[in-house]
Amino acid sequence: MAVQAVHEAALREFERGLRTMAGAADLQVVGPRGGFDENIYAQLAGRPEVAEASPVLELQVKWAGSESEETLQVLGIDIFALARVTPVLLPKPASTADRLASLAEDNVFLSRAAQTALGRQPGDEIELQAGTQRRRFRIAGDIPGAADNRRLAVMDIAAAQAHFGKLGRLSRIDLKLADDVAPAAARPALQAMLPAGVLIEVPEASAEQAGNLSRAYRVNLTLLAAIALLTGGFLVFSAQALSVVRRRTEFAFLRALGLARRTLFTWLLAEGAIVGLAGGIVGVILGQALAWGALTMLGGDLGAGYFSGLQPTLQFQPLASAVYVALGLLAGVAGAWLPAREAATVSPAQALKAGGETTLLGGRGHPMLGLGLLAASLAACAIPPIDGLPLGGYLAVACLLAGSVLLLPLVAAGIARLLPERGPVPARLAAARLVAAPGHAVVAAAGVLTSVALAAAMAIMVASFRDSVDQWLHQLLPADIYLRAGQTQSSAYLDEALQVQISTVNGVDRSNFTRHANLRLAAGKAPVALIARTILADGSNLPLVGPVRLGEQPAIWISEAMLDLYGWRVGQTVALPLAGQLVELHVAGIWRDYARQTGAIMIDLADYRRLTGDRLANDAGIYLAADANTEQVAAALTAMAGPGVLEISRPGEIRALTLKIFDRTFAVTYLLEAVAIAIGLAGVAASFAALAAARRREFGMLRHLGLSRRQIGWMLAQEGALAAGVGVATGLLAGGAIGLVLIEVVNRQSFHWSMDLHVPWASLALFALGLVALAALAAVLAGRQAMRQDAVLAVREDW
């Protein structure tokens, strides 16, 4: 619920932003980040099917005083065309401004929200970073149609082109088609006019791309939430099962008195429903509170960094909340179903007989069905992603969970058989109980299994991920210092003069420059990052996975996402739209990329410059001379441009920051795991509490026979530990398998990256032991009342 609420809030904000961007455009022409030739605009605008074409130059721009990750989205626009295509973006000069304000070269218009966010007003000045320069602009007014967009700024397109070094370039053209032309009809003809790498899209596509980006992450979280819900369902099941056991004589008596089977069944289901409903309502309230907390602390992407710059506001969502309450209700009914059926079908005579409680709890499970489900999970892993979602992976996870729950009795019996025949009486009794009546342990263990499987799977996945990311960062950041012209790759760059200057700074041994661009390869797909940097001929300075095959054409190195999204293979020759031309390039190898889920291509910088003529760079990796002082070199480098323009970072800092972001990203998963564990433990406690009451006479008899109170406590503790142990052991196995599914299927399909398996053995072991101990404690605490002195006398209670 919390996950859902946070994401709805963030997504709503994001979509609103995108809608504002797209306005009323029928079609959009989009290209790589570097933009495309502006003459395309002239060609398109002259087409009969185009009523109006609105050229846009889109830039992510830092402003003086911004935090390193904050940028403004500056749109260079032609107000004349804009007025007819996307009027929501029309700038409105402040009443004090000149009437030509929207054309003036030094004017910029900020949305109301951006003015508030930046603390500026019309008439104020703002310094924007262009390349490594800062340029001063006057805030000339606002954008009434997009008042809520916190990052939006517009200025005249000519000014934007000139100030930000984008002469001759456009990043987008919004098209309004003639009245009688359908977008679908116009698209092919218009697309045919465009050079390689420039695509025509329906404006919603970009909203979808953005949605997709976070959707996979969101679905992952939703899955976790679902597992928590499932565990909750088990809790209801065990509570209900045991309460039925405890009251079976009561029910038998009522049945004997003439209570109809159906009525009893309905009554018990209703009980489950009420428990589930209450749980659902409490859950929704807690969920909203959690969501609020998470939004405040982590941001709308729950720390994952997809919605940078947005400030989503949480809204109460009646529908989603209702769904969650309904799910809770459903879990309650489902959990009560089996016990209710058992209670209703058993004959009153049988139920009145002493010792009959074993009927429900002595089940052997459905091992064949369980095995079948496990086999099915294997098959499910082979299902390709559906609509970009790893549904097969989720199915596999569900099968694994369900299968292992069904196999639980078998595992319990197996574990019981392994227990020694000798040993202290409490242990023998606990073991005997597990052997003979695994049902009880299974009831308690199912919740534990689910939560442990979840936690272990996540732990394995996160550990593998973190380890792999760390490795990856080591490989990608070999230099001593990194220098970049701000975060924004569209408006900040290092020009050639600066590049030369960097290389000649005292203490710099050599420097490797990187150019970030992007490419549009297919309509409806997000752009692919193109990274030009110095790459060794064999690619050995890249985090490669799999073999390398060199060819005759210049080499490119593709990220795993390219494999999944575009089906490219090593050794293949592909045509890339570089500088408007299709260029044949050879896929030499695959590298691992954790930064860009939509695909990335690396190319050697020299090749890139030769093919595109683009000689700018975004950042520089700087290797220091042996005797150089890092601080001094860093100071000398930053002094080359105005204060705050060039950012220096060290690989250590970048790694630390990345891992910090990583940990923050997964903080919410830990939270969910903790919730699941708590639910699992509550299940153990609840089941023992329920049974302890039913077992008062058993305890009493044992006290007669000479078991001390402490021994009974031990017996309970060991029963709890055994039940939890069964759950934990099965859960760890299932969790390992689920972890593998998460790594190999779910992550691969959602994020298109692989990782090296890294099992955190020590922490898993510690976690398992801790959980068993906690379960033992929970069992003892739950059974405490049964160990009281008066319970001893219960042996001779009359019926």
Added chain:
Amino acid sequence: MLEIEGLSRQFNRRSVLRDVSLRLQAGEYVAIVGESGVGKSTLLNLIAGLDRPDCGRLALDGVAYAQLDEDALTRLRRDKLGFVFQAFHVLPHLTVRQNVALPLWLQGLHGAAADRPAQQLLEAVGLGERAASWPRELSGGEMQRVAIARALVHQPSLVLADEPTGNLDPANGAKVLALLAERVRQVGAIGILVTHSPAAAATADRVLHLTSSGLQA
């Protein structure tokens, strides 16, 4: 030898037992009868060491245990006492033999050392072939015979049976009572049968009546 002298017990200032005395030799098998509420259960609890008297003395085989601490009482029950209950109280998750061997386990005997005596006793109560069965497979009479075997397997000095036939039909009840009497005498233990059935009481060597004024023959 069980010695009871001047045993009294009050609950909420209401005297339930007053000045009860009794002395039983090994091999003696007595029935205690009385109406509901005269303190049969209280007396039985005191004898079993599950409760402590307000005053009076209890001694088994010369060991006074009226004022022992709980651990000592637990050990006493484990070593010297055997119980047969109205509701059998056979553990459902132990086999018949394991149920019988349970008192031996408690004395630290395992494996054959526990199984052999248990098997012998099961044969003695006529259930030798059911040793590996689960309690749920037994009838009520059979269950109570298991309970009798369990009460005697560790050769206790004192066997306490509380309405052992309360849950059985008359025919089965008679068989169980006969068996109980026979086995108690066999091991040479003191047997105390608490019942309000005159027929059951008749299986004992002598019958004592518990009234508000004490135990009378």
Added chain:
Amino acid sequence: MQRRDFLVALAGLGAFGLDAAAAVEFAPVLPGYRLAFPADHGAHPDFRTEWWYATGWLNLPEGSPLGFQITFFRVRTGIGEENASAFAPRQLILAHAALADPALGHLRHDERSARLGFGRAGFATDQTKVWVNDWRFEQQGDNYRAEVRSAEFAYALDLVTSGPPMLNGRAGFSTKAADLRHTSYYYSRPQLKVDGMVMLAGKTRPVSGQAWLDHEWSSEALAPGAQGWDWIGINLADGSALMAFRLRGAADTALWSAATFRQADGSTRSFPPEAVAFEALRQWRSPRTGIAYPVEWRVRLEQRLFRLQVLMDDQELDSRRSTGAIYWEGAVRLLEDDREVGRGYLEMTGYGEKMRLG
């Protein structure tokens, strides 16, 4: 003449004498310059503003009248003179078109605007040729062609000249105020014979009629204190033509007036301010904006007294949504001694709120 300056200002763009423009040297309007054709039919991009302004009466086949108006403004913004961007907004073209149809009772109008470049808008300097998107106004030989397409209406009209341009003011040097700085180059082409097609309410029909073209360019702003103006351009039935305007001060006082009258034989006379007078006779209040406009006038030209009768009262142009201006521009009949003697256009501005000018 400032009325068009003003319109440019209304178009949301024409603020002058401000920082952005200050750095740019606009060509001055100098007395004594002799207009030379065909060169002066073309655009004069060194000047700040310029317009080609055609108005006229059309007849539908069944005889019912329509008024039409098409204006192309060229604006040199003074912005981006040094900018290498092909989008640099140095020159803008703004076009406005309206159709007055008594059957509808109010105007149909639309506008187009663009900066020069990418073939989206442009002008020629050697002849009249100005276009924005698919709207154009162009000289063909000595005649003109106007094309306008809008969702609600469209027209394509051929305007055939009859005689040389009529030079207003002193041989085309038109004064707008007592202060000689406020001047423009201004000539008219009256008595244009119109033939063409009009698309209205989804139907295209042939039309014919009479029209008037103004071409004017200047670098100067409106005189201070001017509230608005009233202008007429009338083709008289006898072949003569009358252009008259006055600039109004705050309390409807005439700050300046002028007129040009050409006889059918081509002889032309310009009138000084004291020879021209406008007197409002009847008001009409717009139900949309609440602004009252005089819709019946008495116009005096020396001894001659004329009366102006509008084709329909509601010829108000409310373009606040796009350009921010509200004014009245419509077809009128000219009466003399209660007899119709000519037809043309009346333009009235500054009757709403105090106009905001640079």
